[in-house]
Amino acid sequence: NINCKEMCDREKNTNVHLSLPAVCIVWQTAMIILFGVFMRYDHESDAHWVEHRKHSNLTDIENDFYFRYPSFQDVHVMIFVGFGFLMTFLKRYSFGGVGFNFLIAAFGLQWALLMQGWFHWLDADGKIRIGIENLINADFCVAGCLIAYGALLGKVSPVQLMVLTLFGITLFAVEEFIIISVIHARDAGGSMVIHTFGGYYGLSVSWMLYRPNLHQSSRLQGSVYHSDVFAMIGTLFLWMFWPSFNSAICDHGDGQHRAAINTYLCLASTVLTTVAISSLFQKHGKLDMVHIQNSTLAGGVAAGTAAEFMLMPYGCLIVGFCCGIISTLGYIFLTPFMEKHLKIQDTCGIHNLHAMPGVVGGIVGAITAASASIEVYGHEGLVNTFDFMDKFKDMVPTTQGGHQAAGLCVALCFGIGGGIIVGAILRLPIWGDPADDNCFDDETYWEVPEEEESIPTILQYNNHVQNKDM
């Protein structure tokens, strides 16, 4: 009976009325308490900086703030405007795309500051000392969850997204600790840590939440003209600021400088091959906005791990060249295949934009690291770039290459394994997710303004007909 089903759906949605405020208030309160116990300013953001500065014989401009703040703001724009607007492309899910992205990023970054703090920045007195680098890392950590959201866009409730984020950040912090600190892999732009993990995490969750009747919402699973233009805002801000993303936490000096150049070149190359493949596989050579919005970014993802390395300008162009092709072909062939045969419904195609290019980036990083030499880097350059210090001071590039590959495997395992577990949790019938014929529709969770624009025309015509009849 249809009426019954409709009522069930309505009941489902109503649940958010209590659960969403409860989750937000309780978790935010928990954040306040944990921040009270653990979180303090580091020596560059504390009022004691004046003394520290004099003691270390530094000038104010050598505060880490001035090395990283411009990059931080670019990353911040990527997280909120970039990811947010990239997800506005659906005709009736723009509020959900940009709005829920906003919500989970704002929660995620607080939890990320704590999780990453406990793993990486814990002082002897049990306090986490934060500065600008922590803010960047928190934004990075959030990116992993936003990527996962891309696969689920339109099919989950905001409460599910909060749960996805809570677990996603937790898994991320553990995975990152293992890859960076234990395995000693380098991953400045997070091809492995962020994109591979985030991509497979989202895809696994989507697999667990497979909806066989999603076609019931197919009328809403496309774009309209202006929603595609909105999505280009997201695309362009991601594309332009990706050099900042990959260089934000690199070494001061040449590290940041080189990472920015490498990423800039990678991305430029990707645009051309994306356009080529998009045109080649469409009728009449017409371009598809989905490819332009997404595949043009694949080069940035793939440049992540090796961003800081001496990838060489032509190497960057080659990586970008390949990623544009792989990613666009993925949209044309792989996404439909995965939906049909693997039961993975991937709304934004994160497999093509993040997961595959992330793996490519991990492999490129391993190869580049393994082939590093003192001739190319100089002795000090090699030590700096690969951080061959302290207990890793005897490491050589070839073993570093192996460690990079190991890091990639860890990212894959955490993504897939974590996604299956979290997906199982999200299948519980308590989260207020929409019915199959109600997906991709902002009406479910938002007060949507009524569109009255075409009504006057009808009324006018109505009068016109009546007048004619008389």
Add this chain to the structure above:
Amino acid sequence: NINCKEMCDREKNTNVHLSLPAVCIVWQTAMIILFGVFMRYDHESDAHWVEHRKHSNLTDIENDFYFRYPSFQDVHVMIFVGFGFLMTFLKRYSFGGVGFNFLIAAFGLQWALLMQGWFHWLDADGKIRIGIENLINADFCVAGCLIAYGALLGKVSPVQLMVLTLFGITLFAVEEFIIISVIHARDAGGSMVIHTFGGYYGLSVSWMLYRPNLHQSSRLQGSVYHSDVFAMIGTLFLWMFWPSFNSAICDHGDGQHRAAINTYLCLASTVLTTVAISSLFQKHGKLDMVHIQNSTLAGGVAAGTAAEFMLMPYGCLIVGFCCGIISTLGYIFLTPFMEKHLKIQDTCGIHNLHAMPGVVGGIVGAITAASASIEVYGHEGLVNTFDFMDKFKDMVPTTQGGHQAAGLCVALCFGIGGGIIVGAILRLPIWGDPADDNCFDDETYWEVPEEEESIPTILQYNNHVQNKDM
């Protein structure tokens, strides 16, 4: 008689044909003359910098430009894109929202450079010497007037806005001088100086310009789907760059660093409580775009005064937590109440976004200042942060707290008093403001392109009916 009324309205509007060009040309000419007499480059932007640099033993990177330019550009984006797009949410006033915002900001910043220059930067030879910090301050000053515009959006003519800005900047500069220089209150992010003043200034003007028959325009006083997405561009750029706003003119080094961290945390916390309250008070727990667009920013406003202080990370989260709740409840309960009972029509709800959070910020600042201690700040840190130098070198935190409170009162008085006076001027029947049934309509002051899109459908149907008839 309706025809007569329509003609009156048209006459009113036509007035802008002469008054708007006249105001723009004459005032811009006045700016040129005043700039010619008063305005010069300061020693960091003058060609003599090379000599100054060598003399003071500085390097080029220690030019103030490199400390502040990235923050300046972020603030600039907030003023023009942030405020501008936040005001595009109305279905038929997007041109006016973003366009008039552009006009008055471009005029206001010139007048602000002069007014603030006379009060704060006048050299012995009667010249104002400007550098990057002046540009930031001018943008700040403009922000006060743009906030006031938010209350009046859709109900005033561009000429009225120019007058509002001329007086607003003037009042701002005097108020700022009293609060910062005379009273010696600290207000890095302008909770008091910008938001409290700007908010109550706009509300008082709106009260003076009360329109009892505004309901005649009620068909236009809402959003459409895509105008809400446009407004999110404004929201997000304000939200992301607010850390730059609050840190832009802080002390070099830890001051800027800490202000950015504090604001970032405040804002993150606000998002969660805004979502919670919005969902809690709507039918079926649906979120309201008005709250997401506005209340999520309240934490940035409230973090303004104390941004530079040792507010501590958990303190920031608490401030943001409260502001999200207060601001969203304001939209739900206070705005309708004020319109109905206090005769204050507040189009954008600036009372909830700027005025109330500004007062909260002022109070938080006073409390944080009063409780500052040498243990937390260090001796030098305390002197630096609160500028206990020269004639204020004997000041202690508790008296500073009192001065902060006094500053808040001055901001309130200037806002309300100034608004009433300027409102009285703007009631004169010479400014070409729209009639009550013509508000919130771009047709009044803009050439609006005709929408022909739904006509073909009708024609098509027309043919269809005729064919059937035959």
Add this chain to the structure above:
Amino acid sequence: NINCKEMCDREKNTNVHLSLPAVCIVWQTAMIILFGVFMRYDHESDAHWVEHRKHSNLTDIENDFYFRYPSFQDVHVMIFVGFGFLMTFLKRYSFGGVGFNFLIAAFGLQWALLMQGWFHWLDADGKIRIGIENLINADFCVAGCLIAYGALLGKVSPVQLMVLTLFGITLFAVEEFIIISVIHARDAGGSMVIHTFGGYYGLSVSWMLYRPNLHQSSRLQGSVYHSDVFAMIGTLFLWMFWPSFNSAICDHGDGQHRAAINTYLCLASTVLTTVAISSLFQKHGKLDMVHIQNSTLAGGVAAGTAAEFMLMPYGCLIVGFCCGIISTLGYIFLTPFMEKHLKIQDTCGIHNLHAMPGVVGGIVGAITAASASIEVYGHEGLVNTFDFMDKFKDMVPTTQGGHQAAGLCVALCFGIGGGIIVGAILRLPIWGDPADDNCFDDETYWEVPEEEESIPTILQYNNHVQNKDM
């Protein structure tokens, strides 16, 4: 016969199916090979920086990256979001506006790195060493071609745009070398090198590609409400970040500082006179979005050459004042005149936004340079600002003024001459350009989502009528 014509058009378009992918793949492959042969990191982005830094007694923060990266990112935003969104104003060419802008900029910057590298950055060993300054210059170079695209918007195929860009970048690099290195003119913000050249290049190409029957597409040659709001995103990002554009490659210290201030003031002044003239020449004083979107930027163009000079704050306001007037009058009178009598169809009005203000900027630069004095600049300041070093160490301001004027002439000649030659090439019937009744239409080169929104209303009404009939 109409059917035949339609088929011809379709055949024309289909050509892109092979040519566009071919051009993209082949040219990108060429870039990879050329980058492999020529392109290396400079000493600030190479891993040997640590050694160089110690040797030159520098700190990490004195890496050029930290002087220029924030400005670079602003310029990057101008190129991709600024120019891109400025060209979304047409009702049905937003995909082409922002999408083709993206494509040709991504290709152009690679080719620009090579061309400019060969002319300016070639090392003794035949390698081009790139750093952040090269990326900025590449973006600048691309800007010239994007300006030219503005004149051709909606009337050319993406393959034509790639050809336009290939030749445009080549001409630009030669012209720039002659103006900057041979003639020794200064042009920090590129009034001559970028805007005059780009403007007249585009206009000449447009003249060569004159379409007498373009009126057949007139139904699409306007904006709709929301496309005008999208265009304001482009306008504002260009306007806000223009100070970064003009200061990005200035001298460290006062040079960058002064250029930013000068441009900021110029642009503020332009807004007011644009509004004045727009209102003065429209019926009822209504503002025209075309003017607000474009003419408000003219001041930034005109401030380009003299940005670094001691133009003085009031001088900036005067330049902006004049440019707002000239540019707006250009839109009202000159653009229709040029289309009717000179056979130049200028879709975006680049003559008013770039070409004329660029010439004004060149003249302002020549006058300002000629009147420079040691009293105003100081001896070292004069040498620094005008680069009176090495073989130009005996130059004086008056001769510099002459050189500036000569530079302007070179820019004009390259623009007009180059445009005519490239226009002749683009007239070949092999590029897949749209038919006259098919211009300004995204359907030609893009998969455009179907708009179904008004159909339900009709169906609904249909049922309604049928019900009434029964």
